[in-house]
Amino acid sequence: MGSTGTLKNSTMICAPLMGETVEQMVKEMKQAKAEGSHLLEIRLDHITNFHPHHHLPAILDNKPLPLIILYRPKWDGGLYEGDEHSRLQTLRLAAELGADYIDFELKVASHLIRELKINYQSATKFIVSCHITGTTPSDEELANLAATMRATGSDILKVVENVTDITEIARIFHLLSHYQMPVIAYSVGERGLISQLLCPKFGGFLAYGSIKGYSIPGMPSLYSVKHTYKHDLMNSETKVFGLVSKPVSHSKGPILHNPTLRHENFNGVYVPFFVDNLKEFFSTYSGSDFPGFSVGIPYKEAVVEFCDEVHPLAESIGAVNTIIRRPCDGKLIGYNTDCEAAITSIEDALKGTLISGKLFVLVGAGGAGRALAFGAKSRGARILIFDIDFERAKSLASAVLGEARTFEQVINFRPEKGAILANATRSECIHILISAFQLTRKLWGIMSWCLMLFIHLEKQVC
Numbered sequence: 001m002g003s004t005g006t007l008k009n010s011t012m013i014c015a016p017l018m019g020e021t022v023e024q025m026v027k028e029m030k031q032a033k034a035e036g037s038h039l040l041e042i043r044l045d046h047i048t049n050f051h052p053h054h055h056l057p058a059i060l061d062n063k064p065l066p067l068i069i070l071y072r073p074k075w076d077g078g079l080y081e082g083d084e085h086s087r088l089q090t091l092r093l094a095a096e097l098g099a100d101y102i103d104f105e106l107k108v109a110s111h112l113i114r115e116l117k118i119n120y121q122s123a124t125k126f127i128v129s130c131h132i133t134g135t136t137p138s139d140e141e142l143a144n145l146a147a148t149m150r151a152t153g154s155d156i157l158k159v160v161e162n163v164t165d166i167t168e169i170a171r172i173f174h175l176l177s178h179y180q181m182p183v184i185a186y187s188v189g190e191r192g193l194i195s196q197l198l199c200p201k202f203g204g205f206l207a208y209g210s211i212k213g214y215s216i217p218g219m220p221s222l223y224s225v226k227h228t229y230k231h232d233l234m235n236s237e238t239k240v241f242g243l244v245s246k247p248v249s250h251s252k253g254p255i256l257h258n259p260t261l262r263h264e265n266f267n268g269v270y271v272p273f274f275v276d277n278l279k280e281f282f283s284t285y286s287g288s289d290f291p292g293f294s295v296g297i298p299y300k301e302a303v304v305e306f307c308d309e310v311h312p313l314a315e316s317i318g319a320v321n322t323i324i325r326r327p328c329d330g331k332l333i334g335y336n337t338d339c340e341a342a343i344t345s346i347e348d349a350l351k352g353t354l355i356s357g358k359l360f361v362l363v364g365a366g367g368a369g370r371a372l373a374f375g376a377k378s379r380g381a382r383i384l385i386f387d388i389d390f391e392r393a394k395s396l397a398s399a400v401l402g403e404a405r406t407f408e409q410v411i412n413f414r415p416e417k418g419a420i421l422a423n424a425t426r427s428e429c430i431h432i433l434i435s436a437f438q439l440t441r442k443l444w445g446i447m448s449w450c451l452m453l454f455i456h457l458e459k460q461v462c
Contacts, residue, residue, distance in 0.1 A: 009200040009201075009203070009231075009232075009234055009235050009236075010203075011199055011200040011203070011204050011205065011206060011207055011231060011234075012038040012039055012205070012206040012207075013036065013037050013038050013039075013206065013207060013208075013209050013222065013225055013226070013231060014037060014038065014039050014040065014041050014068065014206045014207070014208050014209070015028075015032035015035070015037040015040055015041065015208070015209055015210065015211050015222055016041040016043065016208055016210070016216070016219075017029065017032065017040055017041060017042055017043060017211070018043045018046040018214070019046065019047065020046060020047060020048045021047065021048065022047065022055045022058050022059060025042065025047065025059060026058075026059070026062045028211060028214075029062065029063060029064055029065070030064055031211050031212070032065070032211050032222065033064045033065050035209075035211055035212060035222040035223060035226070036222055036223075036225075036226040037065060037209065037211075037222055038065065038066075038206075039065050039066040039067065039068065039100070039101075039206070040063070040065050040066070040067050040068065041067075041068040041070055041103075041208075042059060042067050042068065042069055042070065043070055043071075043072065043078075043079075044056070044069065044070065044071040044080075044090065045070075045071055045072050045073070045078040045079040045080040046079055052089070052090040052093055053093070056069075056090065056093060056094060056097060057097060060094075060097050060098070060099060066100035066101065067099060067100050067101065068100070068101040068102070068103055068127065069091070069094040069099045069101065069102045069103065070102075070103040071087055071090055071091055072103075072105075073087060073105070076105050076107070076131060077131055088108065088112065091104065091112070092112075092116065094124075095116045095119075095120045095122065095124050096120060098122050098123070098124060099124055100123075100124065100125065101124070101125045101126075101127055101156070102116075102124060102125075102126055102127065103127040103129055103158065104126060104127065104128055104129070104152075104154075105128075105129055105130075106128055106129065106130045106148070106149055106152070109126075109128040109149075109152040109153075109154065110151075110152040110153070113126045113128070113152050113153040113154060114152075114153050117153060125155040125156060126153070126154050126155050126156070127154065127155070127156045127157075127158050127184070128149045128152050128154035128156070128157060128158065129157075129158035129159075129160065129184075130145060130149060130158070130159055130160070131160045131161075132159065132160065132161045132162075133162070135164070135168070136161055136163055136168035136169075136171050136172070136187075137171070138171065139171055139174050139175070142159070142171055142174075142175045143175070143178075143179070145159070146159070146175065146179050146183070150181060155181075155182065156181070156182040156183070156184060156205055157179070157181065157182070157183045157184065157185075158183075158184040158185070159172070159175065159183070159184070159185040159186075160185075160186060160187075160188065161185075161186070161187045161188070161192070162187060162188050162189055162192070163187040163189070163191050163192055164191070164276075165191065165276050165277065165280065166191050166194065166273060166274055166275055166276070166281065167277070167280045167281060167283075167284040167285075168187070169187055169191075169192065169194060169195050170284050170285070172185045172186065172187065172195050173195075173198070173202045176199070176202040176203050176204045177202045177203050177236075182205035183203075183204060183205055184204060184205050184206055185204060186199065186204075186207070186208070187218065188217070188218045188219075189217055189218040190217060190218050190247070190248075190249060190274050191218070191274045191276075192218045193218050193219075193220065193271075193272060193274065194242075194271050194272075194273065196208055196209075196218070196219060196220055196225075197220060197225075197229055197269070197271045198234075198240060198269070198271065199231075200231050200232075200234035200235070200238075201234050201235065201236060201238045201240070201269075201289075202236075203236070207225065207231065208220075209221055209222035209223075209224070209225040209226075210222065224254075228254050228255055228258055229254065229258060229269055229271070230258065230262065230269075233262070233267075234269060235267070237267055238267050238268060238269055238289075239266075239267060239268040239269075239288075239289060239290075239291050240268070240269055240271065240285075240289055240290050240291075241257065241261075241268055241269070241270045241271075241290075241291065241292045241293065241294075242270055242271040242272060242273045242293060242294070243270075243271075243272050243273060243293070243294045243295075243296050244273050244275045244278070244281065244293050244294065244295050244296065244299060244303070244323075245272070245273070245274070245275065245295070245296030245297055245298075245299065246274060246275055246276065246297070246298065246299070247274065247297075248272040248273060248274045248275075248296070249272065249274075251272050251296065253270060253272070253294060254270050254271060254272065257270035258270050273293070275299070278299060278302060278303055278306050279306065282306050282332065286330070288325070288327070288330070290325065291324070291325045291327070292322070292323060292324045292325060293322075293323045294321060294322060294323075295320055295321050295322065295323060295367075296321075297366075297367075298366070298367075299367075300319040300320060300321055300338075300366065300367020300368065300370075300371075301318060301319050301366065301367050301370070303320050303323070303334065304318065304319070304320050304334060306332065307320060307323060307332045307333065307334035308331035308332050308333065309331060309332075309333045309334070310333075310334040311333070311334060311335045311336065313335075313336055313339060313374075314334050314335050314336035316374065317336050317339060317370045317371055317374045318370055318399075319336055319338070319366075319367035319368075319370045319371055320334035320335065320336055320367075321335070321336055321337060321338045321367065321368075321371070322334070322335040322336070322337050323335070336371055338367075338368055338371035338372070338375075339371040339372070339374050339375040339378075340375060342368075342371060342372050342375055342422075343355070343372070343375035343376060343378070343379060346420065346422070347379075350420075354379075355376060355379040355380070355381045355420065356379055356380035356381065357380060357381070357382070358381050358382065358418055358419060358420055359381070359382050359384060359415060359416055359418075359419040359420070360376040360381035360382065360383050360384070360419070360420050360422065361384045361386070361413075361415055361419055361420065361421050361422065362376070362383060362384065362385045362386070362422045362424065363386045363387075363410070363421070363422070363423050363424065363425050364386075364387060364423065364424030364425035365385055365387035365389070365392045365393045365395075365396040365404075365424075366387075366392075366424065368424040369385070369387070369396065369422075369424035369425075370396055370399075372422045372424055373385065373396055373399075373400045373402065374399075374400060376400070376420075376422070377400040377401065377402075381420070382402070383397065383400050383401075383402030383403070384402060384403050384404075384405065385397050385402055385403070385404045385405070386404075386405055386406075386407050386409070386410050386413075387404070387407060388407045390404065390406050390407070393405070393406075
């Protein structure tokens, strides 16, 4: 078991600031510092009626942390639509005033950086950035692009992508860990979130985190970077665990599992994986750095075929929610922990009342529902299953010697006294049955909490 803190990473955390006035920008700078940012990216193109000779000195004079000055034109994804000469003059002014870092687009970087290094003998560092559209280039193509960017005289390289599949991020990680100069590389969007979260492991120069109240798709908050994922504890030896799901942003797994890893003094991190293609995902992230996965919606049944071996219980259920990479041979072993965890939590909530002989009404026959059904069967309950897909409900009912009914019958269903309701669908589906069960508010609250904690809810549309 690896311990935390044996190696230190040098990755800094940067907050991008997009205030529309200088006053707001100064306020956000102070907020970002208070939330733990190491440096700040100032988006000048977001400031309304920006006047360089008045506003830029005001920003630099009030900086609480080192600043990256960025004045992005519309042709490169920014908001600036004015004269290009005026924009470049503003960036020259930033160098003259001694800005810590200045970000230039690759298209204009070459002659500007050389000019500024000759004219201003300051400590300013120059970042050359390139936004890639379309499919992520190969490792070799990225290396060639990086060489072109380096030839401009840049101090730091920045590559931004918008991946269409999480497997493309592996090429970003390769660039971060192999290129011999400071590199900022990440993908925007939900599929790109791990490029920010795992940046310290692969040696990135900086990762981004948003300030409270300004959420950005695909970017973690400064709070989560500092407290949930603990970037400062990551290093090249950190093991990566995570939830394989689609969607995945709803997951509370990182909040639950990361403190546990730290409590056990294990050098690991748990992250959300937005996965579109299971085969490609497991083929790409196949090394020992990725020793285990949780599996959520909609993959608990489909993932079985990608496991090299499946535990007998998971095989009988037909669903896997936990995968471990066996250290000795790298094979993926599938387990189902939903079954026992869910049933045990329900028994705890019932405070000693036995499930045996009781009517167990299950709504949802997907991966989570199958685990509940097999768990209830193991306790001797009588099982009744509702599902939008009646054939799926009948198949599960046959496997657990239960009864299946169409979802439309839920409306008029009246359970017997003492029956147990288990929801393995989207939470909004369950209101149809709550009134029929007449559970006490306290008991329903306990059961809902247990199910949310131990089960990745099966996705259905009611």
